[in-house]
Amino acid sequence: MAQDLPVLVVGGGIGGLAAALALGRRGLKVRVFEQGSEFAEIGAGIQLGPNVYRMFEVLGLTDAIESYSVHPDNMVMMDGLTGEEVIRLPVGGAAFRKRFAGYLYGVIHRADLHQVFLDACKGEKNVELKVLAKALRFEEEGGRVTLQMEGGERIEGCALIGADGLWSRVRNQLLGDAKPRVSGHIAYRAVLPRAEVPADLWQNNVVLWAGPRTHLVHYPLRRGELYNLVAVFHSDKYEEGWNVYGDPAELAQKFSSERPEVLRLLAKINAWKMWVLCDREPVREWSRGRVTLLGDAAHPTLQYMAQGANMAIEDAVVLAAYVELSGRDWEKALRWYQDERYLRTARVQITSRYYGDLYHAAGVVRELRNQFLAPKPGADPGQPSFEGIAWLYDGIKVPTAAPG
Numbered sequence: 113m114a115q116d117l118p119v120l121v122v123g124g125g126i127g128g129l130a131a132a133l134a135l136g137r138r139g140l141k142v143r144v145f146e147q148g149s150e151f152a153e154i155g156a157g158i159q160l161g162p163n164v165y166r167m168f169e170v171l172g173l174t175d176a177i178e179s180y181s182v183h184p185d186n187m188v189m190m191d192g193l194t195g196e197e198v199i200r201l202p203v204g205g206a207a208f209r210k211r212f213a214g215y216l217y218g219v220i221h222r223a224d225l226h227q228v229f230l231d232a233c234k235g236e237k238n239v240e241l242k243v244l245a246k247a248l249r250f251e252e253e254g255g256r257v258t259l260q261m262e263g264g265e266r267i268e269g270c271a272l273i274g275a276d277g278l279w280s281r282v283r284n285q286l287l288g289d290a291k292p293r294v295s296g297h298i299a300y301r302a303v304l305p306r307a308e309v310p311a312d313l314w315q316n317n318v319v320l321w322a323g324p325r326t327h328l329v330h331y332p333l334r335r336g337e338l339y340n341l342v343a344v345f346h347s348d349k350y351e352e353g354w355n356v357y358g359d360p361a362e363l364a365q366k367f368s369s370e371r372p373e374v375l376r377l378l379a380k381i382n383a384w385k386m387w388v389l390c391d392r393e394p395v396r397e398w399s400r401g402r403v404t405l406l407g408d409a410a411h412p413t414l415q416y417m418a419q420g421a422n423m424a425i426e427d428a429v430v431l432a433a434y435v436e437l438s439g440r441d442w443e444k445a446l447r448w449y450q451d452e453r454y455l456r457t458a459r460v461q462i463t464s465r466y467y468g469d470l471y472h473a474a475g476v477v478r479e480l481r482n483q484f485l486a487p488k489p490g491a492d493p494g495q496p497s498f499e500g501i502a503w504l505y506d507g508i509k510v511p512t513a514a515p516g
């Protein structure tokens with residue numbers, strides 16, 4: 113019987129493991145195929161909104177996440193040219209917690225987040241994990257999906273989830289749309305041990321220094337033992353690049369007109385890893401028959417809202433709920449899942465682009481940005497409004513009934 117076959121997940125990143133765990137917890141057998149030689153994540157930070165803490169609770173991961181993560185006091189935007197504070201959001205305070213149903217904002221090392229999912233998957237008897245397993249193609253026939261692996265093996269499942277990231281092969285076969293859009297923005301990332309961060313530059317905040325066509329973000333990681341740095345600038349020199357070594361001289365040149373605080377932090381690092389940032393236009397449909405996409409494979413976004421991984425985890429929880437609610441009617445469940453997710457994830461994709469424009473504003477637009485974002489006259493700094501971001505941070509309800 114096809115229904116007795118496992119669910120096949122291509123990709124063992126945060127999205128693939130979250131999907132495997134959410135389905136496994138609901139009693140489905142799942143097999144995860146990762147092309148790499150181990151299940152691992154790169155060294156960098158991930159920001160976690162209150163929306164994803166709600167998902168951690170659903171998945172029973174709250175304590176494990178709390179043992180690694182840091183709750184910053186504020187998100188702060190500084191003007192990289194003048195050093196003036198543009199806006200401050202107290203994401204670690206009682207008002208934020210109250211507004212978002214008891215959840216705070218957090219930051220975590222990607223490897224730690226991935227490890228939490230990996231440990232949970234290893235402890236879940238329904239989940240089987242396989243490395244050095246690269247999927248090439250799939251076929252869907254007779255109520256089952258067959259995955260063709262590199263090396264010739266053919267693996268059968270009742271359904272297939274492509275969680276294989278930005279350059280997804282599953283998407284390529286399923287949707288056949290164009291390549292991802294190269295944004296012209298380049299990210300350099302590095303992590304510093306706390307002891308190497310000058311004491312006057314250490315803050316328990318997520319700080320964003322907004323400069324013309326650049327920005328630098330920093331925040332603490334791993335219980336405060338590390339400091340995460342992400343520097344972004346515009347360049348049309350690169351088309352591809354994912355976790356490759358960058359050129360510190362190029363970075364220094366791009367930020368040369370900016371504040372000494374920014375330059376001092378940049379100068380602390382001599383081995384940056386570089387990413388060419390890409391996204392896609394949102395699409396309404398990413399499920400067909402018994403095959404679907406999840407995370408970056410479905411809705412890759414620029415990182416300016418810091419929500420790509422958050423969205424992948426939300427996807428996983430919603431997908432698993434609908435599989436159960438449909439009585440494992442895969443066509444129905446995958447359609448319900450996509451219909452519920454496409455607008456929310458599209459909003460993140462599109463708003464992230466606008467945030468990028470805002471962060472990188474130059475000239476008069478920069479001055480206007482600072483004016484728009486400044487606290488309104490008479491506003492009580494003790495009573496900040498979080499309503500602008502509530503559509504995102506309020507999070508989602510886990511489906512408990514079939515869509516009407």
Ligand SMILES: Cc1cc2nc3c(=O)[nH]c(=O)nc-3n(C[C@H](O)[C@H](O)[C@H](O)COP(=O)(O)OP(=O)(O)OC[C@H]3O[C@@H](n4cnc5c(N)ncnc54)[C@H](O)[C@@H]3O)c2cc1C
Nearest residue numbers: 123125126127147159247277407408415418419420421422
């Ligand atoms: C600079 C930067 C900062 C970011 N900051 C944040 C943040 O603060 N918060 C946040 O929520 N998000 C952030 N993101 C986004 C986040 O990193 C991604 O959205 C998230 O990692 C996507 O997870 P995924 O599992 O969908 O894809 P991936 O992490 O890309 O995982 C895909 C996996 O599939 C495997 N794979 C690919 N093809 C195959 C195949 N054919 N067969 C088998 N395996 C395959 C890959 O090896 C990989 O392990 C950031 C991204 C960048 C670039």
